[in-house]
Amino acid sequence: VAAPFITLTTDFGSRDPYVGIMKSRILQRLADARLIDLSHDITPFRPEEAGFWLWRSAPQFPPGTVHVGVVDPGVGTARALLAVRAGGQLFLAPDNGLLGLVCQAHADAEVLRIERQALARAGITAVSATFHGRDILAPLAAELAAERCRFEQLGAAATPESGRLARAARGKAGEVVGAIAAVDRYGNLLTTVEAGTLGHLRQPVVTLAGRDFPLVATYGAARNGAYVALVNSFGTLEVACVCGNAAEGLSAQWGATVSVHETQAELNGGVNQL
Amino acid sequence: VAAPFITLTTDFGSRDPYVGIMKSRILQRLADARLIDLSHDITPFRPEEAGFWLWRSAPQFPPGTVHVGVVDPGVGTARALLAVRAGGQLFLAPDNGLLGLVCQAHADAEVLRIERQALARAGITAVSATFHGRDILAPLAAELAAERCRFEQLGAAATPESGRLARAARGKAGEVVGAIAAVDRYGNLLTTVEAGTLGHLRQPVVTLAGRDFPLVATYGAARNGAYVALVNSFGTLEVACVCGNAAEGLSAQWGATVSVHETQAELNGGVNQL
Amino acid sequence: VAAPFITLTTDFGSRDPYVGIMKSRILQRLADARLIDLSHDITPFRPEEAGFWLWRSAPQFPPGTVHVGVVDPGVGTARALLAVRAGGQLFLAPDNGLLGLVCQAHADAEVLRIERQALARAGITAVSATFHGRDILAPLAAELAAERCRFEQLGAAATPESGRLARAARGKAGEVVGAIAAVDRYGNLLTTVEAGTLGHLRQPVVTLAGRDFPLVATYGAARNGAYVALVNSFGTLEVACVCGNAAEGLSAQWGATVSVHETQAELNGGVNQL
Numbered sequence: 146v147a148a149p150f151i152t153l154t155t156d157f158g159s160r161d162p163y164v165g166i167m168k169s170r171i172l173q174r175l176a177d178a179r180l181i182d183l184s185h186d187i188t189p190f191r192p193e194e195a196g197f198w199l200w201r202s203a204p205q206f207p208p209g210t211v212h213v214g215v216v217d218p219g220v221g222t223a224r225a226l227l228a229v230r231a232g233g234q235l236f237l238a239p240d241n242g243l244l245g246l247v248c249q250a251h252a253d254a255e256v257l258r259i260e261r262q263a264l265a266r267a268g269i270t271a272v273s274a275t276f277h278g279r280d281i282l283a284p285l286a287a288e289l290a291a292e293r294c295r296f297e298q299l300g301a302a303a304t305p306e307s308g309r310l311a312r313a314a315r316g317k318a319g320e321v322v323g324a325i326a327a328v329d330r331y332g333n334l335l336t337t338v339e340a341g342t343l344g345h346l347r348q349p350v351v352t353l354a355g356r357d358f359p360l361v362a363t364y365g366a367a368r369n370g371a372y373v374a375l376v377n378s379f380g381t382l383e384v385a386c387v388c389g390n391a392a393e394g395l396s397a398q399w400g401a402t403v404s405v406h407e408t409q410a411e412l413n414g415g416v417n418q419l
Numbered sequence: 420v421a422a423p424f425i426t427l428t429t430d431f432g433s434r435d436p437y438v439g440i441m442k443s444r445i446l447q448r449l450a451d452a453r454l455i456d457l458s459h460d461i462t463p464f465r466p467e468e469a470g471f472w473l474w475r476s477a478p479q480f481p482p483g484t485v486h487v488g489v490v491d492p493g494v495g496t497a498r499a500l501l502a503v504r505a506g507g508q509l510f511l512a513p514d515n516g517l518l519g520l521v522c523q524a525h526a527d528a529e530v531l532r533i534e535r536q537a538l539a540r541a542g543i544t545a546v547s548a549t550f551h552g553r554d555i556l557a558p559l560a561a562e563l564a565a566e567r568c569r570f571e572q573l574g575a576a577a578t579p580e581s582g583r584l585a586r587a588a589r590g591k592a593g594e595v596v597g598a599i600a601a602v603d604r605y606g607n608l609l610t611t612v613e614a615g616t617l618g619h620l621r622q623p624v625v626t627l628a629g630r631d632f633p634l635v636a637t638y639g640a641a642r643n644g645a646y647v648a649l650v651n652s653f654g655t656l657e658v659a660c661v662c663g664n665a666a667e668g669l670s671a672q673w674g675a676t677v678s679v680h681e682t683q684a685e686l687n688g689g690v691n692q693l
Numbered sequence: 694v695a696a697p698f699i700t701l702t703t704d705f706g707s708r709d710p711y712v713g714i715m716k717s718r719i720l721q722r723l724a725d726a727r728l729i730d731l732s733h734d735i736t737p738f739r740p741e742e743a744g745f746w747l748w749r750s751a752p753q754f755p756p757g758t759v760h761v762g763v764v765d766p767g768v769g770t771a772r773a774l775l776a777v778r779a780g781g782q783l784f785l786a787p788d789n790g791l792l793g794l795v796c797q798a799h800a801d802a803e804v805l806r807i808e809r810q811a812l813a814r815a816g817i818t819a820v821s822a823t824f825h826g827r828d829i830l831a832p833l834a835a836e837l838a839a840e841r842c843r844f845e846q847l848g849a850a851a852t853p854e855s856g857r858l859a860r861a862a863r864g865k866a867g868e869v870v871g872a873i874a875a876v877d878r879y880g881n882l883l884t885t886v887e888a889g890t891l892g893h894l895r896q897p898v899v900t901l902a903g904r905d906f907p908l909v910a911t912y913g914a915a916r917n918g919a920y921v922a923l924v925n926s927f928g929t930l931e932v933a934c935v936c937g938n939a940a941e942g943l944s945a946q947w948g949a950t951v952s953v954h955e956t957q958a959e960l961n962g963g964v965n966q967l
Contacts (some may be wrong), residue, residue, distance in 0.1 A: 147450040151437065158878035159433060159707060162731035162746050165700065166753045173755060176695040177735050177952040179446050183436035189879065190936065198436050205440045207555075218936060221911025276926030279753075305492060330432035331463065363495025363548040377549035388464065388492060421724040426713065434706060453720050472710050479714045479827075552961060589712035604706035605737065637769025637822040652824035662738065662766060 146176040149290035150210040152202070154195045155162020158185040163276070167251060174287035181206075191268075191399065192216040195309040197337070200246040201379040203234055211286045215239035226259040226281060228289075228299045229316035235289055235296060236383045246337070248386065249312050259285070260300035267294045268294035273383070306334060313338040319345060320406035323382070325353075325399055329343035332390030336403045338382035346394040348408040353384055358407075364388075374405075422451040423482040423564035425474070428463040428469045429552065437550070441487075441557040448561035455480075456548055465673070466490040466517035467582040470610070471600035474520040475653040477508055485560045488512035489552035499557060500533040501574045502563075510565055510571060511556045518581020520600075520611070523586050533559070534574035541568045558680070583674060587612040594680035595618060597656070606664030610677045612656035622682040624658075627658055628669060634679075638662075648679075696725040697838035698758040701748070702743045703826065705734040705763070711824070715761075715831040729754075739947065740764040740791035741902040742811035745874035746887070748794040749927040750915075751782055752823030752893035759834045761784035763826035764857075768925040775827060775836075776847045783837055783844060785830045792854020794885070797860050807833070808848035815842045857948060861886040867893060868954035871903075871930070873947055884951045896956040902934055902943060922953075 157163040164185055171178055183202055188390040203212060217224075217239045225240040231251035231339060238244050240258070248254045264270070264281060267288045271402045272280045288294035313323030313336070323338035334353070343349055351358045351374035358374045359367075360382075367373045369388040372395070377383045382405065385391050425445060431437040458477055461469040477486060479687050486514045490500075491513045499514040505525035512518050514532070522528045538544070538555060541562045545547055548556045562568035587597030587610070597612035608627070617623055624646035625632045633641075634656075641647045643662040646669070651657045656679065659665050669678045700717060705711040707964055708885060711732050719726055735743040743762045751760060760873030765772075765787045773788040779799035786792050789804070795803045812818070815836045820828045836842035861884070869918075871886035882901070891897055899906045899922035906922045908930075915921045917936040920943070925931045930953065933939050 150443065150446070154436070159730075160732060160734040161875075161877045162702070162750045162879075165729045165731040167751060168729055169698065172698070172729075177725070179450070181439045181442055181446075182433075183439040184434060188589040202436045203439060205443050220915060221775050222913035271924040275923070279926060329435045329437075365493060365496035375549070377541075378547040378553060424717065424720070428710070453724070455713045455716055456707075457713040458708060460708040462743075476710045476714060479717050601709075603709045603711075639767060640769035649823070652821040652827065 146280075148179050148189075149175070150206050151182060151286050151290055152181045152183050152210065152212045153185070154187060154199055154212065155185045156189045156195070157185045157214040159185050160412065163279070167279050170279055170283040171287045172283055175291045178287060178290060183364065187216050188399070189216070192219050192239065192241045193245060193310040195238075196243045196246045196329050197310060199244075199334070200250055201381060203232060203247070203286050204236065208233035209290070211235045211237065211290045213278070213282050213286045213381055214243045215282060216243060217241070217277060220277050221274040223362065225303065226277065227303065227305055228257045228296060228304070230255045230296050237286055239277070240303070240306050242306045243350070244277065244305050244309055245308035246312065248305050248372035249307070249322040255296075256305050257300045257305050261297045266298070272376060283289045310337055313342055315342065317405070318406070319403050321346070322402060322404045324403060325401045328397070329394045330400065332394075333377070333392050333394035334384040334395070334397050335379070336382045336384070338403060340376040340380050340382070343405055346405060346407050349405050350358070350408050351382065351384060352402060352404045352406065356395070356399060358364065358384055422450070423561050424453045424455060425564055426435050426455045426457050426478050426484065427459070428457040428461065428470070428473055428486065428488045428560045429459045429489040431459045431552075433459050436551070441520065441553050444553055444557040445561045449565045452561060452564060455583070461490050462673070463490070464492050465660045466513065466515045467519060467584040467614050468601050470517045470520045470582065471609070472582060473510065473518075474524055475655060475676070477506060477521070481507065482507035483511045483564070484501045484577065485511065487552070487556050487560045488517045489556060490517060491515070491551060495548040495550050499577065500551065501532050501577065502531045502570060502577055503579070504529040504570050511560055513551070514577070514580050518579050519582035520584055520586065522579050523581070529570075530577050530579050531568075531570070531574045532577035537573045561563055563693065581650075583613055587616055589616065590678070591668060592680070595620070596676060596678045598677060599671055599675045602666045603671065605649070606666035608658040608665050608669070608671050609651065609653070610656045610658070612677060614650040614654050614656070617656075619677055620679060620681050623659060623679050624682050625656065626678045628671060628675060630669070632658055650664070695728050697836050698727045698754050699730045699731060700720060700731050700754065700758065700760045700840055701733070702731040702735065702747055702760070703733045703763040704807070705733045706745070707733050711827070712777045715827050718827055718831040722832055723839045726835060726838060735764050736947070737764070738766050740789045741793060741858040741877050742786065742947070743786075744791045744794045744856065745858060745883070747784065747792075748798055748931060751780060751795070751905070752891070754782065756781035756791045757838070759783045759785065759838045761830050761834045762791045763767055765789070765825065765829060766792060769822040772891065773851065774825065775808050775851065775853055775885070776805045776844060777853070778803045778844050785834055787825070788854050792853050793856035794858055796853050797855070803844075804851050804853050805844070805848045806851035809815050811847045814846070826887045863890065863891055865952070868952050869894070870927045870952045872951060873945055873949045876945070876947065880934065880940035880942075881925070882932040882939050882943070882945050883925065884930045884932070885929070886951060886953060888924040888928050888930070891930070891953055894953060894955050897953050898956050899930065899932060900952045901956065902945060902949060904943070906932055
């Protein structure tokens, strides 16, 4: 049987040995884990950004994958650590909104608050005040992936912090309202608007910061420098600048509202005739 | 038998999960692939830079290695994807100049245009409009490395785009003329001039942007702050600033011409006597 | 038996293929090595920073781990390469201060100067003038980890360069004096002061650049924006800004002196009464 996947999504950056040390802890407990770095450059203090990427990336991994998310400014305080089972995969993270989108997206998500006794049973006892990613989540991910530790026994059911991002919802006029959830390396603005929520809209137009953008099929469908909206390879709406940087060009802020509505052809026509 | 190597060279950066998701696709099809990141910080819109590194790095890998290059501003347009067999290794990339140097460097390079039917035979069918690295090249690399898919059957022979870099050539006066192909982390200017092309030059001098630089054996051969040229560990000429940053100090541009010629001892002597 | 760990700590950055090529060399000689990147963003020309991370990270790895450090501005000059055995692990690096702290920290550290003949016996013969990490240290790490090459036979005993960082020491008045050894991604200032050297101090206060900082247990113990000192998860003292960037806020320099002393309660009381 193939080795289990364990993914890592953190705000640790790649300058320092923090990620390497988490990997050491995992591989010492599960020598053949298939470790995948999703991102270590999540914006500090923005756990929901990590959660957005986990929500959209998880379907790219097989059942049984264990995802570890560490954006944890509250480490050392009383904040809980969560274990979530959803869509046949496991997610481990602080209870600070990081797993809000993942839990929302799965009606059958099981959410447990990880208890100290469960960690002790898994042989996880030496815990620092400042690096729970290394001391708790990394070894726990290995134990779960190795099936030496059972999800059901990690703790009691809990209600997760929802965080500052929510799945996009349909408004009264039929428009779909979401938010900018991440800005990628190219300056593309990824949103919480899922492709599947747009089916009722004919000729959809995307509004961000007071400007309208056409919905196109590919980057190649518009001239260089044009701003467009498209459904990206993660199945969500994104606003991009063809061969340019939309985040810079639009001065768009993380969390800003994005809405999708039908083209109001008559009104536009009227305006154009002035 | 040892697991096959698959290398990745992209402009995806390391901030976003794009690389991790390509690795997931590869490892789901070939669990023991030895994945090597060459670079994920190729300058966007500069596929030839990726190709330069692939050309110079490939000899550092064993026969049978599959190299994947993704710098793909044309994704979603009609640009082709290429498979190249050269030097006992395979290369997969968009047909946008990325594989120009690799093809030039191997007289026996076989170049195929990847066809949709070949992908379908390999079980590669769900293809997005914006992420062919994930949806086509990653799974195809795994299938080729696993020898479940044969190179010869990928498509018809094609002539690759040559791109904006060429191997350095000997000019009329015996000088060798190349170009800056990459700038590395230290600001060293790597060029297309191969060490093997310089054998006919006695006391070679390197000219870049109107300035001459001596050819030395190692960085340690000159004082700190001096600009020198040397044959680097990739077997090409580079211009460097000892303990400094040549790219900043010389304001050198990617693609700029670099030439190597013999010291004109008499002329220099004359000048010095003035 | 589980595959050996080999860690890499360099100043190569992640833009260029240098790290990937070292990994190729290692994996071609030891296919199942567990490669761990500790950092590739060590400040160029600062080998002691790499050594600090190796010193503090090594206990996070199992016995038999081979650590490779490459910050090597002197490559191509007469500087030696060292092999060190300490704490049941091996360390390979240039003799430029990189392994100073590791050697200081282990009274029984064995230090050998790697000899050309030993390399030849290990099949390491084609050596460039500019990339000893690839041509010597990577293959040697693989040979040592694979136990095809014995540490004792690498060369003669040597005295390592100590470098610009030393373990913190106790001063005449009982204070403990160390230095800033690394600045991490969050701007935390990591020092050479080990937790174990502070036991004799009641109510310790940390002084850096003329300012005093309280020693707290966790980041969460102070308000946002406050500067605090704490013992981090690596067991050394660090100065941090809660939810902020201490390096920027304090304009702290690498190598600057940090001292820890007892609160002078009476004096402070007197001052406060003025």
